Amino acid sequence: MEESVYNSTVVGKILLTPDLMILRVRTDEPRPKFESGQFTQIGVLAKEPRSQNSILIAEDLPPNKLIKRPYSIASANHETQNFEFYISQVKSGQLTPRLFNLNLGSRMWVDTKILGLFKLNDTPKNCDIVMVATGTGLAPYISFLRSHILENQHRKLAVIHGASYPWDLGYYSELTFLQYTFKNFYYFPTLVHAEKEWNGLRGYIEDHLQSGILQKEANIEINPEKTHFFLCGNPKMVESVSSILKGYGYTKHTRVKPGALHVEEW
């Protein structure tokens, strides 16, 4: 029987690995227009089964409790009913094992509100943009590029994406395609556990920033007057990259005080 709280249907599920997926959801009713980089909450009831590869934990949740969490929207900002999410499974978590068990046609809940200050189009029009992510922290940048790359050809845009293995590089084909299509777009995927066949970058994002990859490969200056940085993903990466950038004079962008360092904390 249809659960009255549910207001959306799964219309796409791409499992990139057993613990990493792109989930596409269609809401029954349109949502308000959002800005790329923002997030919404999604959820299912506690009675929904967990995925088979999750860790069984002792849960004491009433079956009709709605488990909900925020997720960045990866879709272009003109979408009002079709939303894409890039999600990693926390095997011991409450919500993600249930999301990973959904299939095409499954019903679920999507909040009617779309929120967030991590708005990539909120930057001075003439500055370059560097988007740094680990893992699913890439999602807001996919929205930004899908929404705004065409009107941003006058400035440089770079994505630095850190992951463990090649199969963890979600959106690799889309980003590679953009790199070949737009002269002003640079894509730097870097892997910490790459096999010898991988001929791209290896190691941590921090090391590449410090060795000057942006200046050498893209002629992008690490200078708060000229370049805005966005950071999203693993809290340790966010902390250490923030600390490197603060050394260059970057200050964090907040609602009250504009800065050139934009951080989304998960």
Ligand SMILES: Cc1cc2nc3c(=O)[nH]c(=O)nc-3n(C[C@H](O)[C@H](O)[C@H](O)COP(=O)(O)OP(=O)(O)OC[C@H]3O[C@@H](n4cnc5c(N)ncnc54)[C@H](O)[C@@H]3O)c2cc1C
């Ligand atoms: C603004 C915002 C946007 C977000 N966008 C995304 C997104 O686009 N994609 C995405 O996958 N997640 C995103 N998250 C994280 C998401 O909201 C959940 O926290 C995450 O999916 C875990 O939910 P859960 O219910 O399965 O685990 P929970 O039951 O909430 O957590 C269980 C435990 O796992 C820890 N944990 C949480 N996340 C991780 C992780 N990634 N790896 C290891 N341990 C973890 C928690 O600290 C907690 O101790 C976002 C969070 C915020 C605040």
